[in-house]
Amino acid sequence: MSRRGNCHDKAIAESFFATFKKRVIQRKIYTTREEAKSEIFNFIEMFYNPVKRHSHTGGVSPAKFEEAYFAKLEGV
Secondary structure, three states: OOOOOOOOOOHHHHHHHHHHHHHHHOOOOOOOHHHHHHHHHHHHHHHHOOOOOEHHHOOEOHHHHHHHHHHHHHHO
16 A cells, blocks of 8 residues: 555545446346447546646636646646
């Protein structure tokens, strides 16, 4: 088990998968692999990155954070 602040800390991954399980795959059985892939892709690209706010990015979504970062780089 890693100590707090260790690069091997799994808190971010655990948070993602907890949200993923609650919102997407809880009590679902997919008939095909493609159906499962589509559902996972939609969750990540349509909800998790552009919509869900994250505390480690200052309360903004990863997409907005990235947008602001590149806008800041262009201004330099």
